[in-house]
Amino acid sequence: MNPADEYGETEGGGPDGGRSRWARVPAAPMFRSLRNRNFRLFTAGALVSNTGTWMQRVAQDWLILELSHNDGTALGITTGLQFLPMLLFGLWGGVIADRYSKRRVLVLAQVAMGLLALVLGLLAVTGGARLWHVYLLAFGLGVATVVENPARQTFVVEIVGRTDLPNAIALGGACFNIARVLGPAVAGLLIAVIGTGPVFLVNAASYAAVLAALASMRTGELRSADPVPRGKGQLREGLAYVRARRELVTVLLLLGLVATFGMNFAVTIPLIAKEVFHTGASSFGLASTMLAAGSLAGALVAARRARPTRRLMLGAAALFGVLEMAVSLMPWYWLFLVLLVPTGAAVLTFTTTANSTMQLDVDPAMRGRVMALYTLVFLGTNPLGAPLIGRLSELLGPRSAMTLGGAVSALAPLLVAALMLPGTVPGPTAPAPDPAAPRPPTGRGRFRR
Structure with a gap:
């Protein structure tokens, strides 16, 4: 079998009277989704924003250790609070994604996340940050993620369509892992030179890249599904x-x-x-x-x-x-x-x-x-x-x-x-x-x- 090919089981059309048979499906170009202008914008914005997010993760952990005098329990509490909204309200995020325009939901979620990072950055820079501030803002970030996550994942298919969806998801994973390598490295350098506070401000600014990408999209080229009417x-x-x-x-x-x-x-x-x-x-x-x-x-x-x-x-x-x-x-x-x-x-x-x-x-x-x-x-x-x-x-x-x-x-x-x-x-x-x-x-x- 050629490693560049993929085989799948199809139905109908074979000599066996419609029973399953193996059909050859050639591999497609690796970056085909990037031919779509809207997806190029979306990916570029995501790369900048994800890098900022990974920077904030490192800076947040460092800030917590500074404020708690190296208490590992405080780290665990912060992680738990950031994830708690997903357990409590995660499924409602999907209802929101189906009920409203995913592009508008993403804009509101990105603005909220950027403001949360800005507040934490200002508190850290001015020396007013306390542990309860970090806890509260982490919980707020979790709430924003509940809304943002399903809207972002399902918005991709509206950008590229069903045919290129697997490719777009894979390239999104590549973008995420590039940011996963760059973010912590850049954060470590910045923390050593200018401290943790400015790192949060850099992350707050990174959300502007996603907002600019969403605002620059050609809405006529989106394959938007009809919003689901509000109902019980x-x-x-x-x-x-x-x-x-x-x-x-x-x-x-x-x-x-x-x-x-x-x-x-x-x-x-x-x-x-x-x-x-x-x-x-x-x-x-x-x-x-x-x-x-x-x-x-x-x-x-x-x-x-x-x-x-x-x-x-x-x-x-x-x-x-x-x-x-x-x-x-x-x-x-x-x-x-x-x-x-x-x-x-x-x-x-x-x-x-x-x-x-x-x-x-x-x-x-x-x-x-x-x-x-x-x-x-x-x-x-x-x-x-x-x-x-x-x-x-x-x-x-x-x-x-x-x-x-x-x-x-x-x-x-x-x-x-x-x-x-x-x-x-x-x-x-x-x-x-x-x-x-x-x-x-x-x-x-x-x-x-």
Whole structure:
């Protein structure tokens, strides 16, 4: 098989009277979504803003340690407060994304985030920052994220359309990981030279890039779905919609298992680096960079695929689990670092494929609520998994805890495959109808499940 090609299972048209057959789907240009002017603007703004966000994460942690006299509990409280709104109100963010113009929702959310960063920056620069200020602003940022996240994810399909959606999601992942490398490095330099306060101000200014991009878009080229009229029971309607779709439930189940047990690098990598290999902070930073570099490579490879397949999603999850187990068993630190690169590539391939699968499988009117549930499962499992893996690290050692997480991730695809209809092979994603495209007269020729 040519690695540049992708094979998918299609329905109809074969000599077997409409039974499944394998069709060859050539790989598409890696940067094809960037031919879209609106997407170029959106990506450029996101790169600037994401870099600022990663800068603020580093500066916020540093400020908390300064204010609390190196109290790790204060760091945990801040993280918890920033995530708490997602647990409490996350699904309502999807209702908002379906009910209103996603572009306008994004503008309001970006303004709110920028103002929160500005307030924190002014407090830090003037010396008036207190721990409760950081806690309150972190909670406010979490509320803004509840609204912003589903609107941003579902706005991408309105920019590029369904055909280029997988490519756009992959390039978005690449943009995120570039910022993930640049942001902390720039923040570290700025903190050393001018202190933490100005870093928050730089992040506040970075939101102007997204606002400028949104304002400069050609609205006539957007493929906007009709807003869902205001009504009762829309949240329950979204949950019932997902519950009735086996293909969506299985994606969420797989994502939940892998995110809960496998994607706990913030816990496992520093513990192994410090307790097993006895390295310092600089070496731990190098490990994070290697993981981010692998994720960037995985995003670029995923960008060449014309469309996601469930076979790819299951395979990437299993490969990630196997690689994570291998990473946990490395006898030397340099081998530990080397294996983090393909591990990052595998997990990014899995998450981008799962994201594309969810968005292509749903009705446009439900996309916001479905992606809000996706985000809740993706992010909501971390507060459960991280303490669990941390506790297992204390009882069994960090190597064993990471091995266990990898084993669950490797076995989870087998469980998901068993829940699919018997006698079928996981095939390409069944796309939902595009409101801007004519509907086919029959269901033949569409991709299975």
